């Protein structure tokens with residue numbers, strides 16, 4: 001696992017939804033109610049860019065068909081039967097990091 005710095009000198013008092021790259025993955029970074037969340041940027045329904053969506057009641061809403069995903073768990077709203085991948089986030093000062101598990105880490109865990 002590795003931490004990737006995805007934002008520098010960010011103003012965390014302002015809400016935002018941005019697409020960032022962390023270790024080669026497109027990640028949707030969301031600052032909602034002064035808490036930062038990281039989810040896969042690709043909607044599992046039909047691949048829309050979730051960073052073009054918006055937040056409603058602790059959920060990220062997809063801009064294409066309005067499916068909704070929990071910011072903490074990535075679970076789809078009841079009845080959707082899907083989810084988006086979530087990533088760990090840490091904030092150090094005004095810098096934001098996202099943790100990505102590389103395939104080599106998964107391979108090491110699988111072998112040992």
Ligand code: FES
Pocket residue numbers: 043044045046047048062063064065066067
């Ligand atoms: S592409 Fe996201 S809900 Fe359909």
